[in-house]
Amino acid sequence: MSLLExxxxxxxFGGLTAVSRFSLTVGAGxxxxxxxxxxxxxxxxxxxxxxxxxxxxxxxxxxxxSVVGAKPHAICRRGLARTFQIVQPFVNxxxxxxxxxxxxxxxxxxxxxxxxxxxxxxxxxLGARRDVLARELTLPDRKRLEMARGLATQxxxxxxxxxMSGLNPTEIEEIIGLIRRIHGQGVSLLIIEHVMRAIMALxxxxxxxxxxxxxxxxxPEAVARDPKVVGAYLGEQS
Amino acid sequence: xxxxxxxxxxxxxxxxxxxxxxPYFLEILISVMLVxxxxxxxxxxxxxxxxxxxxxxxxxxxxxxxxxxxxLRLGVxxxxxxxxxxxxxxxxxxxxxxxxxxxxxxxxxxxxxxxxFAEMLRVIAVNTKAVGSSLGLVIPNREPAPVNFIxxxxxxxxxxxxxxxxxxxxxxxxxxxxxxxxSLLAIRENEDAAEASGVDALGMKLRAMAISAFLTxxxxxxxxxxFAYIDPTITFGPSVSIQSLLQAIVGGAxxxxxxxxxxxxxxxxxxxxxxxxxxxxxxxxMLYGLVLxxxxxxxxxxxxxxxxxRR
Numbered sequence: 001m002s003l004l005e006x007x008x009x010x011x012x013f014g015g016l017t018a019v020s021r022f023s024l025t026v027g028a029g030x031x032x033x034x035x036x037x038x039x040x041x042x043x044x045x046x047x048x049x050x051x052x053x054x055x056x057x058x059x060x061x062x063x064x065x066s067v068v069g070a071k072p073h074a075i076c077r078r079g080l081a082r083t084f085q086i087v088q089p090f091v092n093x094x095x096x097x098x099x100x101x102x103x104x105x106x107x108x109x110x111x112x113x114x115x116x117x118x119x120x121x122x123x124x125x126l127g128a129r130r131d132v133l134a135r136e137l138t139l140p141d142r143k144r145l146e147m148a149r150g151l152a153t154q155x156x157x158x159x160x161x162x163x164m165s166g167l168n169p170t171e172i173e174e175i176i177g178l179i180r181r182i183h184g185q186g187v188s189l190l191i192i193e194h195v196m197r198a199i200m201a202l203x204x205x206x207x208x209x210x211x212x213x214x215x216x217x218x219x220p221e222a223v224a225r226d227p228k229v230v231g232a233y234l235g236e237q238s
Numbered sequence: 239x240x241x242x243x244x245x246x247x248x249x250x251x252x253x254x255x256x257x258x259x260x261p262y263f264l265e266i267l268i269s270v271m272l273v274x275x276x277x278x279x280x281x282x283x284x285x286x287x288x289x290x291x292x293x294x295x296x297x298x299x300x301x302x303x304x305x306x307x308x309x310l311r312l313g314v315x316x317x318x319x320x321x322x323x324x325x326x327x328x329x330x331x332x333x334x335x336x337x338x339x340x341x342x343x344x345x346x347x348x349x350x351x352x353x354x355f356a357e358m359l360r361v362i363a364v365n366t367k368a369v370g371s372s373l374g375l376v377i378p379n380r381e382p383a384p385v386n387f388i389x390x391x392x393x394x395x396x397x398x399x400x401x402x403x404x405x406x407x408x409x410x411x412x413x414x415x416x417x418x419x420x421s422l423l424a425i426r427e428n429e430d431a432a433e434a435s436g437v438d439a440l441g442m443k444l445r446a447m448a449i450s451a452f453l454t455x456x457x458x459x460x461x462x463x464x465f466a467y468i469d470p471t472i473t474f475g476p477s478v479s480i481q482s483l484l485q486a487i488v489g490g491a492x493x494x495x496x497x498x499x500x501x502x503x504x505x506x507x508x509x510x511x512x513x514x515x516x517x518x519x520x521x522x523x524m525l526y527g528l529v530l531x532x533x534x535x536x537x538x539x540x541x542x543x544x545x546x547x548r549r
Contacts, residue, residue, distance in 0.1 A: 050434060076436035084434070090427035101424040104417045105436030113417070153436050 001064050002027045003157055003188055004049070004080070009058030011044055011212075018044045020212045021058070026157060031179075031189045033203030033220075035196075037232055041212040042192045043085055046159050049190075050082045051075040062157070076105055081155035083146040085162045085192070089134035095121060095145055096130040102152030117152055124148045124178060140171045147178070157188045164195045172198055200224065208232065256396050264392050268464070270505045271399040272457060276478070277485025277497025278406035279453035282413060284483055285491030287446040288426025290345075293352030294454050294482045296334070296359050297327035299473035301455025302462040303363065306375050309386065316387035320459040324452040330355075331451030335444050344429070353476070360474035374469025377462065387463040395464050402460065403498060406453055411494045413449070422446055426492065454482070488533050490542025499541050504529075 002025040011019040019041045026032050034042050047053040049060055051072040060067050067075050081102075090098050099117035100110075107113050121127050124144045129137065134145060143163050150158055160179070164172050176198050183189060193199040199206065200220045208216040208223060210232040216223050223229055256264055276298070283289050304326050305319025314322075334355045338348050364372045382390040389395055413419045421442040424432035429439050462468045472478075489500025511525040537544045 052430065052434075071438075071440075072430075072433035073436050073438045076434060081436075082434055084431065088428050088431040090424050090431065092427060093423060097420065097423070101420050101432065101437060102435040104420060108417050110415060110417065110420075113420075149431075149435055 003030075003063060004190070005059075005061040005064075006045075006049070007059045007061070009045075009048055009055045009060060011041075011048055011053060012056045018212050019048065019055075019209075022209070022212070022214055024207055024214075026188055026190050028156070028188055029183075029186070031183055031191065031202050031204050033199040033206040034190060034192045034209060035194075035199055035206060035223075036209035040209040040232075042209055043161060044212075045209070046082055046161055046192065049075075049159060050080065076153055076155075079154070079156035080159070081150040081153045081157075082159035083150050083161050083163055085165075087139075087142045087146045089137070089142055089145050089149075091135035092133065094131050094133055095126055095137065095141075095148075098134050098145055099148045099152045102149040105153035116154075117148075120148045120152045123181070124151070125174070139166055143167065143175070144178070147182075151182065151187075155187060157190065158182065160189060160191045160193075162192055162194060164193055164198055176201060252400060257393060261392065264396060266505060266509055268392060268396050268399055270501045271396070271403045272460065272464075273481050273485050273505060274498040274501030275399060275403040275406050275460075276454060276457045276482040277489065277500055278403065278410055279450050279457065280482035281486040281491060281493075281497045282410060282422075282453070283443075283446045283450035285486050285493070285496065286410075286414065286419060286422040286426065287443055288422075288492075289443060289446070290349045290483065291352040291450075292349045292476070292479050292483070293354070293356035294450070295474050295476065295478040296352070296356040297331060297451040297454035298458040298461070298478045298482075299356070299359055299363065299470070300327040300330060301458025302468045302473045303369060303375075303458075304455070305459040306377060306462045306468060307369060309377065310375060315385055316459055316463050317385075320387075320456050323455040323459055327455035327458075328448040328452040331447045332444055335447035336440075339440050339443050353479070356474055356476070356479060360470045363470035363474055370469070372470060374467060374472070375462075377466040380466065387459075395460075399460055399464075402456060407494060407498060409449070409453070414494055418442060418445060423492065484530070486540075488530070488537075488540055490540030490545075493540070493542040493546075496540055496542040503533075503541065 004026040006022065006024040008021045008023055009019060010017065010021055022045065034045065036042055048055050051067065051070050054069055062078055062080050096117055099120055100113045103113040103116040121130050124147055126141060126144050126148060129141060137145060147163060164175050167175065172195055179189065179202055191199065191202065203220055206220055206223045207214060208229050215228045215232060216226045256267060280291065280294050284291055301323035304323030305316040308314035308319040308322060309316050338351045343351055363369055380388060382388055421437045424435065424437050425439050425442060433439050458473060485500035485504060486497040488504055490496030507529050508526050511522040515521045515525065
């Protein structure tokens with residue numbers, strides 16, 4: 001049994017089919033990349049997995065149990081956390097308080113939540129900025145904060161939605177290192193990313209989405225050579 | 239340290255000074271404490287959870303009517319009626335909150351629905367003979383009887399509302415330092431991100447609603463016993479709702495002391511403008527409105543937000 005099993009999921013908004021009969025598995029300990037051109041439906045897939053939207057058809061099973069129709073907080077409680085493409089920090093709270101909210105996913109004790117949050121902030125490299133209001137953090141720090149908040153919920157599977165967009169090459173290297181360390185702690189990851197170098201380096205397997213449909217799946221090299229994938233990114237040659 | 243010393247001094251003055259105050263000032267102090275208390279009750283839902291209720295009069299009225307009716311019709315002590323009113327208001331708040339939150343009403347839509355619930359209760363009270371319709375209810379026998387929440391003179395009422403206000407501040411402090419408090423702030427900041435971080439937004443908002451409604455209802459009972467007269471407009475009308483949220487917003491919504499600080503600023507402003515401009519009806523309200531506009535323009539985070547920024 002895989003950690004995450006998505007089977008023939010379709011999502012329609014009125015007449016528009018955003019995701020069509022999409023299937024995906026993520027095994028325990030895996031890093032899977034989800035790529036595709038803008039508007040391919042990647043973020044919609046994340047919304048469907050994390051409970052923000054309900055599939056029109058198909059099933060989503062996490063740890064063998066269907067999560068279709070479950071609320072986001074219940075899915076988070078089961079061990080699936082996510083970040084948002086456009087970072088959504090609690091801007092008027094300190095970095096520490098932001099991460100404590102996530103830590104409360106596993107405890108009711110303020111002291112325990114604070115300990116956990118401090119640990120996670122140190123882990124992502126924000127330890128020195130824990131008392132800074134989230135609104136005053138730079139974009140790279142906000143991306144780290146977003147990951148820290150998700151990590152503080154102690155997930156088994158973490159969905160990262162473009163955590164490298166808008167970062168410079170040095171910052172991207174740092175985030176790649178951070179993602180490796182998260183993986184090293186036994187967390188499985190499903191990553192949406194446009195930074196090809198990063199997704200090729202990190203993923204054990206890559207799934208390519210185009211117009212809401214899966215057009216390719218496989219190891220990084222195989223996917224990069226796939227003519228359908230090249231066509232989707234560069235335009236069809238005919 | 240300085241803040242604690244200042245707080246201790248303020249508390250000492252509030253405890254010791256009132257017996258020596260002339261009646262007029264004692265009355266003002268009682269009304270400061272009452273609106274500060276109502277602001278603190280509103281603050282838990284409005285300030286911390288960011289759910290701007292425009293209809294807290296509903297809970298205030300439920301509290302006032304429940305204890306008064308129990309006392310007049312069945313002879314139940316208002317001290318007990320107060321608790322009954324609180325429980326009833328919390329139940330009504332949970333029902334109203336569930337209906338609003340369950341269907342995803344946020345921001346101004348939630349505010350309008352709460353206003354509608356309060357108005358609905360007002361209209362029901364106006365049209366129900368059994369609760370005195372628009373004439374309201376009078377608590378006649380003014381023989382002092384502490385067991386029935388009736389005192390000689392105003393001083394005991396002052397100490398009752400002082401204890402209630404301190405209690406509300408203490409409850410706010412406990413909430414703000416708990417998982418509930420953190421969850422409410424997260425919901426206020428960004429409900430989707432809160433849910434994604436494992437916060438049960440519906441459950442947490444309902445808890446805030448129940449606490450807020452319960453406390454507001456106790457304020458209603460205090461009002462009824464202190465003035466010995468209630469009617470639908472006074473208790474269920476929009477004025478109580480607006481008073482509650484004004485204290486919190488001016489003092490600093492989502493802060494422990496904000497609502498009480500707000501009450502200490504706003505009530506004297508209202509009294510002074512009334513005293514300064516006699517004979518021209520409405521001008522004092524305009525002046526009061528002007529002060530509100532200035533405070534909200536220049537101190538959008540309220541007085542406590544301004545104090546915090548200057549540190």
